[in-house]
Amino acid sequence: MLVILGFLMIATFMVLIMTKKLTPILALIIVPTAFGLFAGAGFGIGDMVMDSIKDMSSTAALLMFAIVYFGLMINVGLFDPLVRLILRKLGNDPAKIVLGTALLSGAVSLDGDGSTTFIVVTAALLPVYQRLGLSPVVLTCVAGLTNGTLNIVPWGGPTARAAAALKVPASDIFVPLVPSLVAGLVVSLGFAWMLGVRERNRLRAADPIRWSREPAMAGVASSGASVGSVGGASSGGSAGGADPAAGSMADTALDPDRESLRPKLIWFNLALTVAIMVMLVVNVVPLPFVFMVGCAVALVVNFPHIGDQAKQLASHATSVIAVVAMVLAAGVLTGVLSGTGMVDAMSSWLVGIIPDSLGPHMAVITALLSIPMTFFMSNDAFYFGVLPVLSNTAAHFGVAPVEMARASVIGQPVHLQSPLVPAILLLVSLAGVDLGDHHKKVLWRALVVAFVMLAVGIGLAVIPFG
Structure with missing residues (x-):
């Protein structure tokens, strides 16, 4: 049930902002609140959201000043x-x-x-x-x-997180x-x-x-x-x-x-x-x-x-009110996703549906999973929560951790467009652009870039196909 609610919540949010039924700030508040209550969060939803907002307070302060x-x-x-x-x-x-x-x-x-x-x-x-x-x-x-x-x-967040999570040198991930x-x-x-x-x-x-x-x-x-x-x-x-x-x-x-x-x-x-x-x-x-x-x-x-x-x-x-409000509103979505267990349930479900026959292709599967997963969850959640599980599974089929780490960063062109990324909220706020309009123009292009990067990685064998 949590898996269905999680994916449905993300889909509802995207549809509402891309069709301009709600502004991103309102969608970030109303949609997670409704789904969180339906998931049984009750009055505890307030603590979930406030804990998330506390974690984002330094980001809000940074962007404001x-x-x-x-x-x-x-x-x-x-x-x-x-x-x-x-x-x-x-x-x-x-x-x-x-x-x-x-x-x-x-x-x-x-x-x-x-x-x-x-x-x-x-x-x-x-x-x-x-x-x-x-x-x-x-x-x-x-x-x-x-x-x-x-x-x-390598000095950016995703590669550093992948290196730390799988205990491999960042240069070994990036250079190939x-x-x-x-x-x-x-x-x-x-x-x-x-x-x-x-x-x-x-x-x-x-x-x-x-x-x-x-x-x-x-x-x-x-x-x-x-x-x-x-x-x-x-x-x-x-x-x-x-x-x-x-x-x-x-x-x-x-x-x-x-x-x-x-x-x-x-x-x-x-x-x-x-x-x-x-x-x-x-x-x-x-x-x-x-x-x-x-x-x-x-x-x-x-x-x-x-x-x-x-x-x-x-x-x-x-400008300050627009971006800070967006960041704090994003705390509602992240708080409900993590507090209700939706993120963990969605991750476990995605890992569990991969059959053993696809084991040798785990690097490519990880690259493909990184595209949607890093869009609707934080990099920390993906690299420290999901990637180690995928890497342990891949190890049984001879796929090295460093190869899994390379595959895991392929989704970054799409990740950066996520409403959970404060930087993109800052960009659209400064430019006076609606987030839904930005997504309409950028998401399919970001997918193309990610697929091209994956294809080159497979072609050069730095991301093993099987």
């Missing part, structure tokens, strides 16, 4: 030179902009932290998207897909999978280019006169679509000035004439941001505290007057 910090850096002008450089190098060609989104996402994703990647990418490129009238769903799709593909780096990673990135870049071309064609069809001009001139006119960015600005109006890059930034979150600019403090702000990024990598101080201190220092230095400080904090309230 990270949003405020990078929002401040946008307001004071830290990212303006980067956006100008992007516009000059890529022009206003939508296809090149979307491909550049994938390349920037891939470069920043090398630090192994999805939240940092999405903050930097949206800060740098969302104003460009809104200025050219590009769909922000394309941004979330490309950024999420690229980051999910790169989530198997490098060709699979390269293939996955090539497919991701291909999807980015096709999405960019589609956006270019859409814009040309909507306004053929404007987009028949030179690409450098096309972007000086813009759609008036409002985008819920970390800067809290929306596009509109026409740009002027001799520099097309500066013109494309007018009337956006990176308006070159905004009052909050602090050009004389750009080197201080850059040094502070680099210091925070270094602290993220070395991880010697809890990350929420790092961003708390960073926000406090940035506010005091850039806005010494208390009224300006309050105004800056208030300007990011919408």
Whole structure:
């Protein structure tokens, strides 16, 4: 019964948000509560949810102060030179902009932290998207897909968890999978280019006169679509000035004439941001505290007057409330899944239905299972709860633990799109995108990337077929 309820709960949640019957936050609260009560949780459901929310409180704090910090850096002008450089190098060609989104996402994703990647990418490129009238769903799709593909780096969470769970070196997991990673990135870049071309064609069809001009001139006119960015600005109006890059930034979150600019403090702000990024990598101080201190220092230095400080904090309230509420609401789903025993029951059922005749194919089966299982449960639950059981079973058929570990990370392109992953909630919140719209565009592409990575791994025999 718990198995059926678990899968039905996940399916109900996905259907409701993808058909826009409920917002993700409401679906994350209402659906698990209804199924948890039906499963017999009773009044104990409150303790289940609160325990889960306690575990997620540090994540909520991290995302809250990270949003405020990078929002401040946008307001004071830290990212303006980067956006100008992007516009000059890529022009206003939508296809090149979307491909550049994938390349920037891939470069920043090398630090192994999805939240940092999405903050930097949206800060740098969302104003460009809104200025050219590009769909922000394309941004979330490309950024999420690229980051999910790169989530198997050895210093990232999944590979480290697999290595710890099966007691194998992380390098032995990752290095043989490098060709699979390269293939996955090539497919991701291909999807980015096709999405960019589609956006270019859409814009040309909507306004053929404007987009028949030179690409450098096309972007000086813009759609008036409002985008819920970390800067809290929306596009509109026409740009002027001799520099097309500066013109494309007018009337956006990176308006070159905004009052909050602090050009004389750009080197201080850059040094502070680099210091925070270094602290993220070395991880010697809890990350929420790092961003708390960073926000406090940035506010005091850039806005010494208390009224300006309050105004800056208030300007990011919408983004903060959206993402923190989403993270806390996700605690209801994870709390019910674990507290009622649904996760354990679903895992045991999946392991139990594998017949002995498929034993030699356990690596491939594990790779296929990792796709849905890491989507509806946390990485900790899968790598420390399910993977050891699968690996012990596979050992009877001669499949080595390191081969099982490699197979287990194949589902990461899909995992990163899960509503249980705080980073993806941060991405859609910053971009002002509905989670259901993001899933419609990204999930099938993430599946393709995962299958390509698996096929390459099988072809090179680093993931044994049998």
